[in-house]
Amino acid sequence: MPKDTGIGAPTKRREDIRFLTGKGRYSDDIKTYGQAAAVFARSTVANGIIKSIDTSAAEGMPGVLAVFTGEDFVEVGGNPAGWLINSRDGEPMKEPKRPVLAHGKVRHVGDAYAAVIAETEAEARDAAEAIEIDIEELPAVVDMKQALSGTTYVHDEIGTNQCFDWGWIEDNRAATDEAIKGAHHVTTLELVNNRLVPNAMEPRCSIGEYRAANDEYTLHTTSQNPHLTRLLISAFVMGIPENKLTVIAPDVGGGFGSKIYHYGEEALVLAASKRIGRPVKWTSDRNEAFLTDAHGRDHVTKIELAMDADGKFLAFRTETHANVGAYLSNFATATPTFLHGTLMAGNYTVPNVYVNVKAVFTNTAPVDAYRGAGRPEATYSLERVIDKAAREIGMDPIELRRKNFIQPDQYPYASAAGLEYDSGNYDALMDQMEKVADKAGFAARRKESEAKGLWRGFGVNAYIEACGIAPSNLVGQLGSRVGLYDAATVRVNATGNLSVMVGAHSHGQGHETAFPQIVGDMLGIDPATIDIVHGDTSKIPFGMGTYGSRSLAVCGSAIVRATEKVIDKAKKIAAHMMESAPEDIELKDGNFTVAGTDKSVSFGEVALKAYIPHDFPLENIEPGLEETAFYDPANFTYPSGAYCCEVEVDPKTGKVRVDRMTAVDDFGNVINPMIVTGQVHGGLGQGIGQALLENTTYDENGQLLTASYMDYAMPRADDLPFYTVDHSQGTPCTHNPLGVKGCGEAGAIGSPPTVVNAVIDAIQSGGVNVTHIDMPVSPHRVWDAIQNA
């Protein structure tokens, strides 16, 4: 059993106290002396040429301090894409500039072309409405396939709407084609991975503050990765030296990917603060969030699965159109490629995989990573086509998966999609899923449902994902323009308590509680004496932030490395104090002991000594006790899982109700099982939302029809069931010091195909031959499918 506060303990979260008492400090809660408000004027058309902008009326309105247009930012850089993708023919991707404010052209509804700074938000809003813009509206590019065949371009200067045409792995193409041609059975499925809006409950907010006396800027902003935001602003967008720009992400109310990226509003408030000499705040409203936050998913895919006569997989081949929207968001090009194509071998010993992805510009909001980022798309395609194949060849869908699983003795396993999986045990996960979900009782439950006139279905899924994106030398070869490591500083204060500065950012993940569990465990001290410092570039050495389920696997490993260095140094000090040799010192339960003796000093005594080094041999030991580590992983981590879901379908209305949802995940070792379970719950909620409720709809003119909570179906409490979550079957990651894999996205990756598979199973049980329904599997779509079968 774990100690009640160390690694493995379900420690209650310390951050909860401030959130539960209304004392959190989110960006919009910050109000500084002289703070002015920014409001943006945004395009109401999807595609158009800006003929003129007249700001004179707005400038004369009460309270107005400044008005900006795209003209003010033509001299600064653009917001870059973080990952270079080369097309199959070797040509680099098209990278149109993404300006701070639209200039010359607007490219999606919500594209900001001007901003008003005023004394109050109400005055700024009034003035923004008084800006006169003359736009020559052009036809909107909305549908991806039409975008590729048409002659209206989102970016005229590149003369195409195709960003890239990527093949993975191009050298495998011919062999894959050959395997499919000669296969005993080929199952084909065309599907849509529906476009989603991340919808963190806290809208984005940024406060820029320029201090002329020091030529310094501070940006408070809703970010998952303040250092990355600083880097982008400094190196690409505004040229502010990094040492003159502090980026602070205080409490952040959820991110789910949407707050990874740098957005133009952040640059605007900095520039505005410099111009008016006062702090400037912008807070997004929800409608703006729908129009301008980076969206997620939006793939249209054709997948083929080739099998031999025994049901052994021979090949997967996919063709995907991936919408990147009007501008390239920072990771928009990595998401449909290296976070998607590399996972297209799934959990299976399939020898041939070929993935083709065409990324397409459209007059819609930018699309980028949203919880799961590419891996939900891969899993959905694979696990839907496998289910369809099982039905076609008359094999149980679990048996078909088991027949093709990579076996525990095959690790490390080189997948046909180019990754090396380090660990896993997919049959054990499936066994556990069948047990905790009471699969044996399904038949009886189905009868009960049938007695009520409802069709009950059982859907399964096996997923693998890649987390903690790494290592830097590999991602660099694959086109990443950033390194993917993380950093931590462990500072032991003189009085024995600790401040741990981390590059990861917590916006719901509970780092303030979980990270001290690690350090406390290693040092043998009470985690309550350890505080986590995050989200402030002036306090933390560096960090790549929190996304891709990386915080624990990457930053947690940096914390371990830094703590190891602290222990090494503390042992030197303890040895000096006890006139012994460092190699003879043992650390146990917070005490340093000379091995084999009863001589001992406490951690606190060593800490104090480190800062009062009256008798230190300074040539051997520096004063102080503080260490920093940068950790660059050797590989991705590979969480995996087996999920199942039972739904009831009402054939009279098409209504689907999720009755039972079970997630059995292999996250490797678990630091705080309470937090891990909560992460899975949240992912399941979002995944079920994608499967049944959520959809982002643009009309043919590029107008967003789902731009509020009245129109976009967010999952609510009565849409979702209690979940069964199990992580008892962990196989530790083999290459990081904690043996951890990452749990933040799993629920959202594993659940959508599970739900859809269950719906198809339910409908089939009613004797109706429906083989696929696109998400969201709404009552209307289900009813239509039943009627048209």
Added chain:
Amino acid sequence: MTKISMKINGKPVTKEVEGRTLLVTFLREDQHLTGTHIGCDTSQCGACTVHVDGKQVKACSMFAIEADGAEVGTIEGQANADGSLNRIQQAFQDHHGLQCGFCTPGMVMAAASLLEANPSPTEADVRSHLQGNICRCTGYHNIVKAIMAASGQDVSAIAAE
């Protein structure tokens, strides 16, 4: 400008406000009670849920002048007199009923209204009552569990740590 008076968390307040000032704006900008959050602009998300004369209200759906003379309760007034968490807040911590914390004040306020009207709600009662409060982090599992636990019901049979 209109002069209004109300009690907020038991404390009398008198202020001049613009007619268009929403109650939520008054609480946040004028009273510096930033625990009441703004998560949408269509009175859907429930992050601004407060109590007005004992009723559960979305503070973005009424003007400050409409609360003239009212008793207003916000998340800042929910803890026990000694500053410790009240039973609902404590249950949210015990059962990990919050993650990013942004929807949490609204959830706690909604839960308080539910438990006052229905001291022993079923799972369906809780889920139904929370229809107007959106959470994106938790999938609702632990929120529902926490509220049932706060009502004194045994929730040990509901899955998870």
